[in-house]
Amino acid sequence: MTEAPAGLALRIEHLKKSFRAPDGEHTAVIDVPAFELRHGEQVALRGSSGSGKTTLLNLVAGILDADAGKVWVDGRDMAALSESGRDAWRARTIGYVFQTFNLLQGYTALENVMLGMMFGRGADKAHATALLDRVGLSTRLSHRPRQLSVGQQQRVAVARALANAPKLVLADEPTGNLDPRHGSEALELIRTVCREQGAALLLVSHDPAILARFDRVDDLAVVNRAADMAPVAPPLAGVV
């Protein structure tokens, strides 16, 4: 199949990625024959440490280049785009929630959300404010990340990921740095807001409590045939 059928937020076909180890050997990290996610669908990927979760999400987001295979996001072949084209497509169609939040420390909560919009559909202060209000941070707009609790930081990250009304939200262990109660709240928030905005959600986690909340849970060890060979840590940049 070379065309992405309508109705799919994400389609992966024969995706392969390998890294060169310090000894010069190439180690396959990703080998996904096929994977699909429908618009609005919420899927959890169960993956243990070293299963290539982050690498897979980075390939989907166009942050990493694949060795082979194709990734369609909202019908667009990411490999067919130039690097700047991928950046633009990512900004408009993909929201990314990180385990470590990845908020910019010098910026306020509002600026963090607006910054994401500036590279996507354009800065809209009213929309950014409404999103932060939606995640319960209407009184923390001018706070910097260090002035927020970890739970509040993750909520800012969620608001930022959804700021451009993406078609696909990628969440990489989004509750990994939160205690169970805040983790549960954050997950519910992500799922609810994605549902409200019609965004598909692809969440990777190894936490059984998180995975249990999803109707569809795929095992990365099955999806990714290279999972058992993936290195524990990703190789250094630029050795691809």
Place this chain on the structure above:
Amino acid sequence: MNARPGLWLIVSRSLRQHALSTGITALSVAMAAGLVMAVFAIKSQTYDAFTGGSNGFDAVLGARGSQLQLVLNTVFHLETSPGNLPWSMYEAISKDDGVALAVPYAVGDNYQGYRIVGTTPELFEKFPGERGIRVQAGGRFFTADAREAVVGSVVAQRTGLTTGATVNPYHGLIFDEAKRHQDEYTVVGVLEATNSPLDRVVWIPIEGVYRMSGHVLRGTGKNFRPEDGESIPEEHREVSAVMLKLKDPQAGIYLDQTINRQGTRATLAWPIGRSMADLFDKIGWVNRVLELVAYLVVLVAAGTILASLYNTMNERRREFAILRSLGARKGIVFSAIVAEATAIAALGALIGYVVYAGILALAFVIVRAQTGVVLDVFKMDPVLWLTPIGMVVVGALAGLVPAFKAYRTDVASNLVPAS
């Protein structure tokens, strides 16, 4: 997509986050910009002031010798006199058809280091300068046969002399308390500031110089000391120089030809500004050295911008990776760093005006105190807008290296810990 607001947000937040290094780097740029502007502006302004500081006179006639020495001594009241001219030569030049005004100067004494110049009332009555010459309220010019003095504004300011005060001249051009003349002159007027070397002079009638106790007139080769009430024969009279206002430039060409090329007794410095321009040409290498130093300081400032940004690149790799993950193109990250370097340079260039003003104020005070020449500090010199533009361009160029490093930041490896 409009990334420009994002670019500005990234730049402004980074400048705020690195406020200390931004401030220090901007100050180094300010020093460089201020120094460059000051070097070029002071050069230009001193050139204008010294080549145009003749107060309306066109030429100076003096003893045979260096034109530059003649101008420095007569117009700027610096240097020693190259010698004297007989009174008859003053008489002859004043009657020349091409001469509109001839004013004799006789020097040789000082008051507390300020030069005393003997002259005729014509200097004040027919002063050819555009703005004329006036005494401050309550004063008047001296009369030719009285022991009266008129003091320049700087002299009055520095020595406290006012109308009604008395002064005793000191022999020679350098102040020596042991060489005090007994003659006493009454100050009858203080000149309004002319912003020229005239302000640093004590003016007395030229007759007073001839009759000063201890002065010996050697116009004929024999010593002559006039007794009180005794008239001084012309052959004993001498002048140090004659300031000349010519009727037209052709007169200058004619006098230059007859006095400098055909004559052997005197020197004509004409036009006055040319002698000073020649001096500036001769010391042009000093300016070139100063310019070179200024350019080197600019290079150092550019290096400071480069180093200060480059040193933050490692700690900012994650920031760049996050921006890229949000959809910022590589070009935006690159542009943000170049814009940051440009902003630091622009900030420094703005502060540079303060540095420039400080240096120029200092130069203004020193030059005025030493020569009486006043620099036109408000003169708009092209260097005042070319330098800031140049600094901004240099700053942007200095930002290219760190920007390229930021451009090459690998997103995936700087985003998150390994899964």
